[in-house]
Amino acid sequence: MSVYETEVKSPKTVEDCLIMIANIDCDFRIIAGGTDAVVRMKEGKWRPKTWINIKGIQELRFIKKVDQQIHIGPLTTHSDIVHSAILKGKADVLIDAAREVGAAQIQNAGTIGGNIGTASPAGDTIPALYVLGTVIELSSVDHKRYIPIEEFFIGPGRTVKKDYEMITNIIIQPQEENEISIFQKLGPRKAQSISIVNVAISLSMEKGTNKCVAGKIAYGSVGPTIIRAKKCEAMLTVNPLTAPHIQNIAKVAWKEVMPISDIRASAEYRRDMACSLLERGLYRLMKRWDRK
Structure with a gap:
């Protein structure tokens, strides 16, 4: 350098x-x-x-319950998220994602606000924040404004934040008792590399059955910004989440994503892995639901 x-x-x-x-x-x-x-x-x-x-602004490092929401400060580290008692059982998908952000040294230093502000399509925490219905608080000298996360990113490295604004709060909707969530990542873990493909999944389940009543699926590293798999989401509630239906849902993901080829993987490989990660994630969630 x-x-x-x-x-x-x-x-x-x-x-x-x-x-x-x-x-x-x-x-x-x-x-x-x-x-x-x-x-x-x-x-x-x-x-x-x-x-x-801004590392020394301690008022920006927090995880707290506020009414029916959970507020996370932008200087909250990935390690803070992994070890948060408040987030456990209420934002499992975010904990899973933070655990996958590089080695321990990166998790200790890196912040969730930095992950959002960098606006990388491969940012591990961002798909998790999508399925948690996140709202970003932007502050300036004169006012605050609140932006749903799906309106926050406008391209690789680009957001709607103005130069005179900064992220001051990240507001998530905690999981209900009948909700389960998971984050899946494809990337050489030994190298703590950035994702080739990642996906966050959140399901609201009907108690006592394997019927999904609502769900969200968000992919990273397969488009210029995070991609919500809307067709796959619509299929979640059509039939009970048995093995054949899970396989059918996963096949649809091939057309939902819009990857490019680069030095890490081809577009075709990313499409195939998007299907595989979704299928594996849904299987794992159903096993988790069965144990509840």
């Missing part, structure tokens, strides 16, 4: 940070855990004149 001159500013509070980004007159980027930033700098892609380091 070639050396370049840059300035680092470190606001101590959210208010200080919002004032800073509203008035700064040069190219800047916000940095938290830095796990994505280091990679981008090595690639020569992120070279702002100023880094705004």
